[in-house]
Amino acid sequence: DVKVTQSSRYLVKRTGEKVFLECVQDMDHENMFWYRQDPGLGLRLIYFSYDVKMKEKGDIPEGYSVSREKKERFSLILESASTNQTSMYLCASSYPGLAGGDEQFFGPGTRLTVL
């Protein structure tokens, strides 16, 4: 079974703090993704990576950065946390197959609260 793990289930931080969210997958997947999930908005893509040291902006990259130094690990960084970044953060991974239709495997999520 594919396993995607996230470093914390719940996190509380203060405004202005630097926050690291870690994601690890154990299936040698090339692609990894970070989403945020907010009620009524579904999932929105923050950043994704299709190879080590590669990263691409998603739909809402402002205020975030990412790091992918190893294939299995993809980190999301909030350089200076703000209250509007309070959200559920979901990490996912996938193996690039035929064009389109790549199933993504999700971690359990990190619920981040910024005070």
Place this chain on the structure above:
Amino acid sequence: AQSVTQLDSHVSVSEGTPVLLRCNYSSSYSPSLFWYVQHPNKGLQLLLKYTSAATLVKGINGFEAEFKKSETSFHLTKPSAHMSDAAEYFCVVSWNYGGSQGNLIFGKGTKLSVKP
């Protein structure tokens, strides 16, 4: 451009009655479509996916979905709801970035409630 619209934000059914969760998509080419489910405080789990094979797709837990190109729809159905089906369901369409990487576009979700 690809997009997906879930027509109902909330659906409530009684246990044992049929479930219908509606989804329409827009895609400039033949899409891949998915339904994911999220139970409270859990990650997303794939229910089923359509990738241009059979138009009627069977998934886990008795769910199925039919791809109708003429209606640009991919509605999710189940003949008989169970209490454990209460969750949020996401309809998803894929798009490509730079070749074979499959990025997903999520609908806003439909919360399914099941009454005893």
